[in-house]
Amino acid sequence: MSSINAKHPELAEAFNKDEARVDWHDETLWWIRQKRDKAAWTIPEWEVLRETASAIKNNVLSNMHEYLVEFEAKARANGIIVHWAADGKEHNEIIHAILQENKVSQIVKSKSMLTEECGLNEYLAKNEIDVVDTDLGERIVQLANEHPSHIVLPCIHWKKEEIGELFHQHLNTPKGNADPQFLTNAARIHLREKFLTRRIAITGVNFAVAETGEFVVCTNEGNADMGAHLADVHIACMGIEKIIPQRKHLGIFLRLLARSATGQPITTYSSHFQKPNAGQVMHIVLVDNGRTVQLGREDFRNSLKCIRCAACFNTCPVYRRSGGHSYHTAIAGPIGAILAPNLDMKKYADLPFASTLCGSCSNVCPVKIDIHNQLYKWRQEITEEGYSPKTKTVAMKVMAAILSKPAVFNFAGKAGRWVMKYLPFVVNNKLNPWYKQRDMPAPPKQSFTEWYKKNRK
């Protein structure tokens, strides 16, 4: 069990070996967080928008049954074929069946974290289907046989020189060319050929409107549209929580999404698919995969309000310094750490502990999910179930014993300060997990109690 529970610390440790890269990763994501702030400050009603978006999503959770039924009926009336998938396996089988029916073995796919969650690419590869991810960042990680490390910026952990080398190997670009403009153009040429020749395109869904049966897909690159409009068959995959009541509510969510994600006023493309193109077939797959269970968990259902902007990733001091792959799940970051234990509490028991509980995630969340509270609640559930990391459990018991006895606490503080002053090597060594990738602070001369006694006059 300890090997399961130690995953995030171990993977983060591996990421932390390259200090310069960690610093770059940390600073880049913080820069995006700052861009988010600047964009938010241009809108005086920003906080009201967050509050409203949160209230709309609360309504969605409380009336999801009606909205799903309404959406299905409207979408069908619009000529869209609607499928329901109880889990990832069924989702993958539905898509595979559509491909078989159309005798297609090569497809293009734009960004869909749901298909990542369901392991669609691996499933289709086993069935000899060639899937080309068309978002540039996703294509990069796909060529490298990796998974995205961030839901909005899939290859944020890659350096341009490495991408240059990857493209040299796969797309025959000149060796040593790492110019982003040049590499992007090489990918443009490479992927245009795929868009023009693939007959089936898969996209994700950002919002689905119950009132009209339409769904909205947001991209900056235009890859979802290039795929969908040039294909004979468009398959859109969505988690059931993506439903919103009315079209006018898009006005609230589209104002929040891109500003929260990257600090842009809106994504370049916000495409509203209401009816299939003449001669085209459009499918939508509604997926549960644990969402109905999460809906029933009072403490955690709010996580279903997420609109996948990743603002919580960019602001998180742990994510920024440990990298997306340390979360070993499709959706990393603080929100991923509250979604994943719902799918498998034992496998993802480490994730709610990968947080400082500073609350920065909750402060930037555009739909006001109380992320840090949920992380704290998961810790309690996980500990009760006996899945908590062993070293932490022992340390907590020692702490509890010390904190409950003032005399012991005072002695322990004195001893600690003395040790750090005269025998720093006792704490500054590899046996102390806090010393890894950190510099220990200088010990204070006196404790707060001592200071208070002296200064309270």
Place this chain on the structure above:
Amino acid sequence: MNSREKILTAVKMNQPAMQQLPDEEAIAVIQYEDKLAQFTTVLKTIGGNVVPINCIDEIVDFVKNNFSDSQNYVTTLSELDGIAMLDEKLDAHFLENIEVAVVKALFGVAENGSVWLTDAEVKIRALPFICQHLAVVLQKNDFVNNMQEAYKITGKSDYNFGVFIAGPSKTADIEQSLVLGAHGPKTMTVFVLDN
């Protein structure tokens, strides 16, 4: 029980007590003194261009002076003399070599520099995405302040397909370096006709 029933039953059982929808119409939403000026500033910041014109013929001159490969220009505007009309029956794949597409938009949004287009304006859905350069025509009065106003215009209409486009297609996936022209147009020009 099939998956549809299974999911819907579980949703019904697990969804919390009803919470009312908020009144989003009551929000005091941002207004701009000069919507066109705000639109222009935002669109230029995100890599697009705004060109004020006094008559529609200026579009043809501008396009010919600023882009090459003039045999591959198309438009969906019948009033635009000098640029070939798009053949609506064309298979979208044949649009691959289109250099410039000139289409009408229904309105622009000041707060984010986007324009709204539907099937009726683009005729072939792939057109505004597959062309190398996109040009959009709006009237000076066709601007709203914000997205809430935008959705008041689209209302409950059936548009089959509609899209907000804000600038050229772009990516920053390689080390956060912004590159214009990811898969779609490398430039976006919005012509604003003074009426």
